[in-house]
Amino acid sequence: MRRRNVLPGLPLSLGVTLFYVGLIVVLPLAALVIKAASLGPADYWQIVSSPRAVASYRVTVLSALGATAFNLFFGLALAWVVTRYRFPGRRIVDAMVDLPFALPTAVAGIALTALFANNGWFGSVLEGYGIKVAYTPLGIMIAMCFTSLPFIVRTVQPVLEDLDPALEEAAQSLGGSDWTIFAKVILPLLAPALLAGVSLSFARCLGEFGAIIFIAGNQPMSTEITALLIFIRLEEYDYQAAAAIASVLLLTAFFMLGVTNWLQARALRYTVKG
């Protein structure tokens, strides 16, 4: 089979693309990896598995899991409500979902802190129930929720919108109740997109910095996220440690990228018909 590229412009466009990607993306990441690798296995492992680093992984991952779990339900409910119901303000709500995406993380950070601090609008109310948010892992979770919500909603929404009504009608004509149809027909069809969105959202949580550091308290071993630990090492001019821990985050990002791509490919399985 001959594959001839018929259109003009391949050398130029591909050249520009490769040059740019190489210079802006690959080069820096390669430099980071080289720097991290220059440590030698023993030193690398020592830094990467130090108690403070491990604590930061735990804080980051657990908070990300919590935020993602919450967003799974909230995001699905949001997508459902905006897609399937009509109510005043629906369009505005749909647009607002993008606010976390468009709003700078630092701005989100100070806003959330103001809301959830002990004397904040929400913080003061929660304080009355004995729930502290600011300067605790819960605060980290809320900041993560805020910034990663759009990812789940926007991944599920198109699939929900394009769901063939005939499938629901068929299930109804066969006698299924609302809940049965949702559980056995709709949810399985949403699942691939939902999973892809969850994975994207989780990855975003792991890397988030600006929105978290204002509300987090940043106490080493208890409320310090990994991204902050890297930053602190830099301020201490401990470049080797910074490189090592950054490489952990980088590898995790690559892994999540792979998982997300795989899930998104699976999501297409039901929509690309034979």
Next chain:
Amino acid sequence: MSTLSTRKKPPRVGDNPLFRRTLIGVVLALVAFVIVAPLIIIGVEAFAKGWATYRDTIIHPDTLHAVMLTVLAALIAVPVNTAFGIAAAWAITKFDFWGKRFLLVVIEIPFSVSPIVAGVAYLFVYGLQGLFGPLLDAWDIKILFAIPGIIIASMFVTAPFVARELIPLMQAQGRDLEEAATSLGASGFRTFLSVTLPNVKWALLYGVILCNARVMGEFGAVSVVSGNIRGQTNTLPLHIELLYHDYQAAGAFASASILALIAVFTIIAKVALERQGAGRVRKTANPAEKTS
């Protein structure tokens, strides 16, 4: 006679009135708390110490400088990333070549990587302990802890944005039109300008707007590479952090309000553009192509 005339359509799954109202209520409440409240509090806190403080913060030289720096970063990073996005989209969607899928993944990387990691990576290229460090130092070129560093770090973080909007759309549109134009003798640029561009203009604009919002809001990567020198290398987000940690909360919120306003305009523009068909590859309307 039955109660037919009051009903429109048979209920779908989830249309039970009680369920529907409860779910809408819960979702709206959560949206109000999680998304709307932060926006509101920015406005409230910005004016907490009165209009005078607000104005003074905004016109303060450091703030103005931060605004200018942010705008400068956007003015450079956005066009460059747009050009890159167009080139990448053209190469990927109009041609077949080995490694195409790999290239797609590589383009997506900045989207998944933590901005701190990005900043650190740039440190190790252009910083003193980086690859080019000694070389730059010898020629007395300052990239890091100076404006150029800020700009290229911003470029990393927002590189995929325009490409991400264009690629799915151009892929769905296929190559037929461009092949027709080429067979009629049009050059590459001509084909792109006359045939491709009109079909993707809304998606392109949408990508540009998102790219711009992200550049202006970039914090993590810029934190690492800027050196945080007040009045010189602080972008607006960094300036906000500075004021905040200086216990000038009202000033911080005042500066934040500028960015919040830009965010709101970004969303409005996004809604307007989505009406034109940008932001999502529209599936075909033919149901025969959908279900099995």
Next chain:
Amino acid sequence: MKIRLENVVKTFETFRAVKDVSLDIGSGELVALLGPSGSGKTTILRMVAGLEYSDGGHIYFGDQDATDIPVRDRGVGFVFQHYALFPHMTVADNIAFGMKVSKVKRDKAAIDARVTELLRLVRLEGLGDRFPAQISGGQRQRVALARALAVDPKVLLLDEPFGALDANVRRDLRRWLREIHSELGITTLFVTHDQEEALDLADRVVILKDGQIVQQGTPEAVCRDPQSAFVMKFLGDANVIAADVRDGRAYAGDVCVDAAGVADGRAELYARPSDLDWSHDGPGIAATISRVLDRADGRRVLATTAAGEALEFDVEPERLVKAGEAGFVTLRRAKVFAV
């Protein structure tokens, strides 16, 4: 289960899709709703199913007023034009779906047995573990039918069931559906815009136009005795010739046709291609041949009358006719409708 529609009306926004339709369908009958796009046939089918609500009138299943009963309780089996098979379930799971969700509990063995039985009925034995994306369009439609039959519906409803398939597959499935219907005897109502399909399959054909029934009857009745120009044209190719009616007879050229019941004045003769013939000398309608198209089984003549009407008809392969020839078109039979 007999079905009765009584003065059913459906309006979408400003469009009156169904205008006062009344119809009786006998138990075990196979009835076709035939008509062009926009005639309301699919809307009527969906109202019988409960997938749309009517804006007026009643629908009865047997003696029970089913108008307000939701679709999941009506006991209908619905087959969609694009199959609507659940893409994430195997063929067997699709078929078993209705049984698994039904209020009547069946155990796994009973369900599996029924699935196997249905797969045999639709001649898809062995394909139970495939997914819809892995089978052909014709096979998918058979699965859709098996799925609908699995819940022992009182009524079977099919919405343009073969519309998305190739002509050959359509013909095969048509014959097969007829066999299934004979075997099972379920009251069946199906919608189509293909007149050949309706005439092939149905015990009774109901022809719809603009939301109303214009004629109904057995295939023989509607074919032999179309009662309007619309039905005549819809059921097959028809040549139209201007004529004048005087005292119950229509005159065109040298031709005279019985037109009992048609008012005096201008009218049109409708004749099938097979009812016309060519003659060198009259009597007939003066015409000139414009083209002769050769086919495997005959020759098709395109002629133009003196009045400018274009006519098409077939002659035997050996007939010597050529373009430009002047002569006469003769009529074996024709229907007359007033203008």
